[in-house]
Amino acid sequence: MTTANRHYVLAAGGTGGHLLPAFALATELERRGHHVALITDERGAEIPGKPDFLPAHVLPAGRFRKNPLHWFKGLSAVLEGRRMAMRLFESFQPSAVVGFGGYPSLPALLGATSADIPCVIHEQNAVLGRVNRLLSGRVQAIATAYPDIERLKPRHQEKVHLVGNPVRAGVLTLRDEPFPAFGEDGVLRVLVTGGSQGARILSEVVPDGLAMLPPALRQRLQVTQQCRPEDLDAVRARYRNHQIPAELATYFEDMAARLADAHLFIGRAGASTIAELTAVGRPAILIPLPIATDDHQAANTREMVKAGGARMIRQERFTGKELAKQIMALADDPQGLANAAHAAWNCGRPKAVQDLADLVESFGGADLMDVIRVGGNNERGASQGAPAGQGAAREASK
Structure with missing residues (x-):
């Protein structure tokens, strides 16, 4: 144009x-x-x-x-x-x-x-x-x-x-990369973030929830978690007591690389987070911020959850037992996790x-364009879908 x-x-x-x-x-x-x-x-x-x-x-x-x-x-x-x-x-x-x-x-x-x-x-x-x-x-x-x-x-x-x-260019380049290999004996890499400073509820619940997973799955975990500075020592001690390998920090500069390696995301449901998860195709367990204006983070999860790419847990129900239950629903078998990843990817724009x-x-030039108007046979926008064959190729790569 x-x-x-x-x-x-x-x-x-x-x-x-x-x-x-x-x-x-x-x-x-x-x-x-x-x-x-x-x-x-x-x-x-x-x-x-x-x-x-x-x-x-x-x-x-x-x-x-x-x-x-x-x-x-x-x-x-x-x-x-x-x-x-x-x-x-x-x-x-x-x-x-x-x-x-x-x-x-x-x-x-x-x-x-x-x-x-x-x-x-x-x-x-x-x-x-x-x-x-x-x-x-x-x-x-x-x-x-x-x-x-x-x-x-x-x-x-x-x-x-x-x-x-819009999604950061560094994240968008990962869209055509296959979902990381995850076999029955392979490592399950979990990425946990709660915003720019981490979320205390995640620090309190996630380590204990991961510890409740069946031993065969728990022993294969590798966790990367963003925490508040004041929570680092306590969270590190929890993972050490549970014998779960974990890398903790208050900020990760290479977040795109962390997302590329992750098999499962656990965190909040801000607009940018959802956009990046769906751009890359990563299954997620989302805990909306309860004080978000008009409860918009819960609304943000709707499309991804409906597609099968995520599970949503309200913060008042976010316990270690519930987290373990939802992880098992997504990761009980490698193909199930890959299917959830593809469902998330399909929601990407x-x-x-x-x-x-x-x-x-379109303003100041030609008349207002209609090509990306919602409606018709394409609710996702005219140029958002994968080119012919790309979806099948993505599925095959998993």
Whole structure:
């Protein structure tokens, strides 16, 4: 698709969940010859991974908490951010503004709609976020990561384009690699993570749950687990007492390599985690964060669980006994684990960033494209499926 050079503004909240997809889109748009700018808050401007070519503009955003006494302050910040965004638009003249959710995206999108600049919002989760929900009636397109999105009004369904969540290039290169060999006598490699700092509930439950597996399987375990710094010694002692080999750290720089080697993932159900598991094809036991807004992590698991690529355990039911039960359901035989891996792989949308860029490029040029619109015979997006024969080849490789 050949287009003239254009300008685009991306607006995202100050967390990695909002910003990493924005960084991926910025990189793809820049590769296509466009100029891109970022609007975020102070936290977002410091998030690692921002491309060097991408200028970040920090705008006041405001937050609307439960206490009405704070609403006036939040509204004042939003209005000031909107004014600043409109001044930026006057000089930068974007063809479109793309919002990725989070309060810092609100002023930019309000400014864009006031200036009659086309807007796209991208929703990373299976529940439409608060800011995206507020703006869904005012934007031209809604890009989603899942075919079923909660909190989306039926009258806005015609705006929806299923694209998926962009995935890091280092992870995406693993998509065509076969699932690691796992025989009846082979090592079962388990990867456990709970976000950037690990999750305490995983540190407390996973070692004891793995110890409850039948001896023939327990003796073949090799665990890699991310923990909070204050939990490291206690978790290490638990694995040592259970005689289970485990490598523990607060952060793994080579997470893509760890994922490549893993036979089974245990962890939270954030949007980026699900996108990477399905891009690579790794079976998982997912424990949604119970305090996630609108319970969106539980909703994120729905597609993968329905396909047979994952099991979901609510945190209040997450015990060692239940974990061992679910591991056995997935890994009772090597072919069962391989089938679950393939089911996860089938949920992947590896062309998410290209499809999102195509959608964004449709503004300021040709009429809005329909090729990746949800519906018809392909709910997964036009360019998301494997080429002819690839699925069969993937199955055969297992």
